[in-house]
Amino acid sequence: MPELYLAGLKETEREASWREWLTLDIDVFVAELEGEVVGFASGGAIRERVEGFDAELFAIYLLREAQGHGIGTALVRRLAGSLKERGFGSMVAWVLEDNASGPFYTWSGAVRVCSKEMEVGGVMLPVVAYGWGDLEAIAAGVGSGSV
Numbered sequence: 592m593p594e595l596y597l598a599g600l601k602e603t604e605r606e607a608s609w610r611e612w613l614t615l616d617i618d619v620f621v622a623e624l625e626g627e628v629v630g631f632a633s634g635g636a637i638r639e640r641v642e643g644f645d646a647e648l649f650a651i652y653l654l655r656e657a658q659g660h661g662i663g664t665a666l667v668r669r670l671a672g673s674l675k676e677r678g679f680g681s682m683v684a685w686v687l688e689d690n691a692s693g694p695f696y697t698w699s700g701a702v703r704v705c706s707k708e709m710e711v712g713g714v715m716l717p718v719v720a721y722g723w724g725d726l727e728a729i730a731a732g733v734g735s736g737s738v
């Protein structure tokens with residue numbers, strides 16, 4: 592992510608955006624440890640057509656200290672189950688090509704589907720779509736990494 596973009600993020604603006612997003616038809620799950628929110632995953636109907644997929648994992652983030660303990664896996668499973676209940680069958684996630692989380696997606700059974708450039712903070716960056724073909728399999732823990 593461009594440093595300028597990250598430095599320009601403001602908590603009050605993000606809070607206002609989240610208040611609006613939470614009124615939309617999206618699913619958001621948070622992970623809590625000892626009563627504190629340590630991460631979230633959000634998803635819903637796919638925003639941009641990707642052949643063969645109908646839903647999208649919009650974002651997943653965990654606090655650094657909460658990473659590496661299976662919480663991301665639990666959030667992806669929970670989101671997949673919810674999207675499945677809503678009638679979706681598959682899911683993609685757009686991820687920055689350089690993002691270190693790529694192995695997490697492949698571990699959870701996703702495959703690279705396509706790529707494009709996306710504008711982030713005024714800079715064009717390469718992004719990859721990871722796709723899961725079967726939400727039911729994710730929710731049931733049948734991914735190649737047993738998510």
Ligand SMILES: CC(C)(COP(=O)(O)OP(=O)(O)OC[C@H]1O[C@@H](n2cnc3c(N)ncnc32)[C@H](O)[C@@H]1OP(=O)(O)O)[C@@H](O)C(=O)NCCC(=O)NCCS
Pocket residue numbers: 650651652653654657658659660661662663664665685686687690691692694695696698699736
């Ligand atoms: C990516 C993220 C959601 C994964 O959640 P997590 O709870 O840390 O992942 P899990 O513990 O469930 O990992 C499951 C498996 O995925 C793989 N994996 C997860 N994160 C990985 C990483 N950064 N690099 C390599 N493999 C990774 C591992 O194989 C892991 O299994 P193992 O621990 O038995 O080896 C979380 O680390 C995160 O929020 N990272 C920072 C923000 C981010 O990159 N978000 C995605 C933006 S698109």
